[in-house]
Amino acid sequence: MNPIQIGADAPDFTAKDNKNQNVSLSAYRGKKVLLSWHPLAWTPVCTDQMRALETNLENFQNLNTVPLGFSVDSQPCKEAWATALQIKNVSLPADFWPHGKIARDYGIFDETEGVSKRANIIIDENGTVQWIKVYPGEQLPDINEVLQVLSSSK
Template sequence: MTQAVIVQVGDPARNFSLKDQEDKTFDLYEQEGKRVLLSFHPLAWTEFCAAQMKSLEEKREVLASHNCIPVGISVDSIPCKKAWAKNLGISKTPLLCDFWPHGAVAEKYGLFRDANGFSERANVIIDEKQRVVFVKVYPVHSVPDIGEIIAFLGK
């Protein structure tokens, strides 16, 4: 399988609908008029992913003040994400399940790692008009700096 091209700044957002840890559907195109932070992480129950998702929850109000909805996305299932969110104390941030078809949204954004069966660690920001305005892939064994996202949104 050939590696898909990573989504680029200026591209139209690629719509998707995924269930979150509460079995609620999140549809990207229904968020028009708001900015959306798609925070891709490889797998639940891992140290770096936990810190990444906790940063979204902790900075949720700051992100909201910039008209931005943060969501986490990984290939994990709904029951897995539900237990993980409870374990981490995440109650407001949707943790989306790119479970089946396995990694389809990560693939759509060019962020699926075929060799590993999970996504890159990446942040993608979609603007109010459904265009990609920020893309950054991080080392898998790192925690993205949420301050970088907040600074970008404040420009």
């Protein structure tokens, strides 16, 4: 399975987040959206990846971007994890059921492991995939690289 291509229309989705709210891509038209995918909650690299979203929230807002921290974990798991990490502002949607459907739609579901790959996908204000990077599972994505891509496409 290959990742979604730059220039493709981003598949819409609706998923429950850590606050038990429905999150839909189409609700963010007019803003950029960062889909920051991590394989599983409660693991060290994933923890650092999601904390970087929360820490840089103001930077994202200044770049008209909504960061979303996705994984295939269940909504209650994402809720407990966000509480433990003190993530209060960033939405952490759960791609739990149908299991990994959103990750599959974006071509980043690992069928062998049953989780998403670690990836960052930027969707522009019109719902088009603007940038994608898939990382080795153990590699922490460079948040500054993501912010640089966002700022260069203002």
